[in-house]
Amino acid sequence: MADRTFYLTTPIYYVNARPHLGHAYATIAADAMCRYRRLGGDRVYFLTGTDEHGDKIAQAAAKAGVTPQAYADEISAAFRESWRQLGITNDDFLRTTEVRHKQVVQAILQKLYDAGEIYFGEYGGWYCYGCERFYTEKEIVDGKCPDHQTALTFIKEKNYFFKMSKYQEWLVRHLETNPGFIQPERYRNEVLGFLREPLQDLSISRPTSRLKWGIPLPFDNQYVTYVWFDALINYVSALGYPDGALYTELWPHAEHLIGKDILKPHGVYWPTMLHAAGIPLYQRLNVHGYWSLGGGKMSKSVGNVVEAFQLTDKYGHDAFRYFLLREMNFGLDASFSEEALVGRLNADLANDLGNLASRATTLLSRFGAIKEAGGQPTPEDQQIRVLAAETRSAVDHEMADFAFQKALAGIWEFIGAVNRYVDAAAPWELAKDPAKRPRLERVLCTLADALQFLGIILDPFVPEAAAKIRGALGFTKQPRLEDAVVGRLTSVPAVEKMAALFPRIEAKVSEEGKSTAPAASASPVKIPMDDFMKVELRVAEVVAAERMPKSKKLLKLTVKVGDETRTVVAGIAEQYEPEPLVGRKVVIVANLQPATLMGVESNGMVLAASHEGTLSLLTLDKDVPPGSKVT
Numbered sequence: 189m190a191d192r193t194f195y196l197t198t199p200i201y202y203v204n205a206r207p208h209l210g211h212a213y214a215t216i217a218a219d220a221m222c223r224y225r226r227l228g229g230d231r232v233y234f235l236t237g238t239d240e241h242g243d244k245i246a247q248a249a250a251k252a253g254v255t256p257q258a259y260a261d262e263i264s265a266a267f268r269e270s271w272r273q274l275g276i277t278n279d280d281f282l283r284t285t286e287v288r289h290k291q292v293v294q295a296i297l298q299k300l301y302d303a304g305e306i307y308f309g310e311y312g313g314w315y316c317y318g319c320e321r322f323y324t325e326k327e328i329v330d331g332k333c334p335d336h337q338t339a340l341t342f343i344k345e346k347n348y349f350f351k352m353s354k355y356q357e358w359l360v361r362h363l364e365t366n367p368g369f370i371q372p373e374r375y376r377n378e379v380l381g382f383l384r385e386p387l388q389d390l391s392i393s394r395p396t397s398r399l400k401w402g403i404p405l406p407f408d409n410q411y412v413t414y415v416w417f418d419a420l421i422n423y424v425s426a427l428g429y430p431d432g433a434l435y436t437e438l439w440p441h442a443e444h445l446i447g448k449d450i451l452k453p454h455g456v457y458w459p460t461m462l463h464a465a466g467i468p469l470y471q472r473l474n475v476h477g478y479w480s481l482g483g484g485k486m487s488k489s490v491g492n493v494v495e496a497f498q499l500t501d502k503y504g505h506d507a508f509r510y511f512l513l514r515e516m517n518f519g520l521d522a523s524f525s526e527e528a529l530v531g532r533l534n535a536d537l538a539n540d541l542g543n544l545a546s547r548a549t550t551l552l553s554r555f556g557a558i559k560e561a562g563g564q565p566t567p568e569d570q571q572i573r574v575l576a577a578e579t580r581s582a583v584d585h586e587m588a589d590f591a592f593q594k595a596l597a598g599i600w601e602f603i604g605a606v607n608r609y610v611d612a613a614a615p616w617e618l619a620k621d622p623a624k625r626p627r628l629e630r631v632l633c634t635l636a637d638a639l640q641f642l643g644i645i646l647d648p649f650v651p652e653a654a655a656k657i658r659g660a661l662g663f664t665k666q667p668r669l670e671d672a673v674v675g676r677l678t679s680v681p682a683v684e685k686m687a688a689l690f691p692r693i694e695a696k697v698s699e700e701g702k703s704t705a706p707a708a709s710a711s712p713v714k715i716p717m718d719d720f721m722k723v724e725l726r727v728a729e730v731v732a733a734e735r736m737p738k739s740k741k742l743l744k745l746t747v748k749v750g751d752e753t754r755t756v757v758a759g760i761a762e763q764y765e766p767e768p769l770v771g772r773k774v775v776i777v778a779n780l781q782p783a784t785l786m787g788v789e790s791n792g793m794v795l796a797a798s799h800e801g802t803l804s805l806l807t808l809d810k811d812v813p814p815g816s817k818v819t
């Protein structure tokens with residue numbers, strides 16, 4: 189049986205820079221995973237935090253002219269605030285400057301020292317301050333750090349060393365006998381690759397003459413702890429190691445989520461540190477790839493990872509979150525661009541999901557509550573049930589490996605199938621024939637059921653939209669995966685029609701190729717004929733027209749469409765006087781969802797051409813009766 193307790197950690201982020209896209213991705217991915225496990229009823233504990241000691245932070249603080257603590261306080265608060273705004277559901281936020289953490293670091297150091305695992309020695313080597321570690325000759329590229337492409341500094345000094353080398357064989361064996369210990373497999377292979385070279389002992393201290401900003405070694409106050417030795421321990425200090433109840437409960441179920449840049453400390457230093465300290469190893473290390481900035485024209489506006497993160501405010505948390513989870517194949521690198529984000533927002537969220545939710549809730553709200561659906565399920569209904577069950581198990585399978593992109597692709601196949609189901613079942617046609625009422629009820633029931641399924645299973649990925657979907661269906665319970673089943677509903681409550689879940693973004697790209705704020709411009713998107721066929725254009729005769737009170741732009745038109753008379757609000761008041769319009773025939777979109785404009789419900793849209801601010805109403809060159817179809 190699967191492990192029902194789950195302790196997941198993110199990297200704790202350095203406080204030398206503000207939160208950016210990469211941090212946001214790791215934290216959002218961990219959050220989606222934790223939400224998913226909670227949805228499945230598991231006991232979940234989710235830890236994140238900030239890594240506040242070391243040269244890097246001391247240098248950044250000095251540059252800013254403040255103390256390291258003041259600097260750390262400010263940036264750590266910025267991380268915390270970002271996660272709050274993104275709706276991250278972490279249970280704890282650990283700062284390495286907290287007493288609870290420092291005590292555990294010192295206790296573990298003392299334990300290792302007493303056990304003879306730490307010795308005093310001298311080491312000279314090439315050091316990267318960005319990575320906070322020494323590089324071996326083999327790793328150095330053109331005399332520079334392979335990660336930062338910056339010059340390395342040769343440092344030779346006396347330090348304390350952890351006897352890491354003696355665990356090399358043991359670690360290789362552990363990786364070989366536990367193939368799932370590091371995933372995806374490419375990273376397990378990378379660690380095995382490191383371990384083909386002789387493993388060095390690890391320098392775990394820095395002399396206070398060079399660096400004061402760290403945790404003092406308990407056995408020598410002339411030294412502070414090396415930042416990685418300090419930082420990795422956060423994963424157990426946050427649980428109150430060694431006696432805390434959380435530690436006992438959660439540590440046997442620990443999994444880490446990290447980026448590939450910090451594979452070596454997590455795949456080599458940390459397991460050997462744990463083993464030497466007599467602490468059981470974590471269960472699994474999950475490694476994601478790197479985002480780069482690039483892509484199409486619009487992306488030029490996103491110059492750096494901080495700006496990329498700020499797009500979350502422009503496009504909404506759900507859209508940003510969805511994009512990151514859907515676009516990156518877990519473990520591989522991906523490219524971020526504003527254009528790609530807008531593309532997915534329009535296609536997947538506004539079109540596929542948003543249209544389904546608004547079509548479905550419009551139909552459901554029009555027909556009111558269904559007490560006991562009449563018709564029997566047909567093979568089409570049955571297919572939606574089966575697909576829902578298959579989707580749920582596929583999502584479960586993919587989420588077991590953090591394969592968010594595959595889980596989402598599976599859910600979107602289901603959304604596509606439900607959209608096709610509605611097209612084929614055509615409930616609006618069934619509604620015209622009272623004899624088909626039982627079938628109509630069954631179709632609406634399947635539709636409500638499918639929507640409820642989505643309102644549950646999408647919760648970890650687009651939490652705000654999922655909550656809106658459930659809200660429209662009157663589903664007020666705590667969402668649970670076990671309720672994500674299509675086929676149980678026999679009645680449907682009165683459903684509220686939903687406003688657009690995700691507004692389409694019509695992006696205007698200026699000459700320099702920079703994106704500007706979303707603007708209402710001609711959309712370059714091509715639509716299939718089927719979509720166009722859904723639009724009903726008809727001839728309407730204006731029987732009355734008046735200005736809307738307090739509006740310069742709007743006219744309230746009463747129009748005749750066949751036998752029906754309806755109200756249409758049109759934004760043409762700046763160029764058309766109301767009176768001369770009476771008696772004229774215009775073209776309207778007749779099957780638009782009603783919209784309320786300044787308190788008046790508008791049922792349709794008058795068509796007009798526009799050119800540089802001039803509006804020109806569409807008229808007919810031969811007389812046809814009102815209600816005629818425009819095809």
Ligand code: ME8
Pocket residue numbers: 198199200201202203209210211213214239419420422446447448449450477478479480493
């Ligand atoms: O390394 N793409 O902190 P850090 C994807 N304090 N993810 C990225 C990314 C990018 N371009 N840039 C950063 C540290 N990340 C240490 C960790 S843990 C005990 C100590 C993410 O602030 C990714 O998850 O440099 C990476 O591992 C992490 O941020 C590094 O954050």
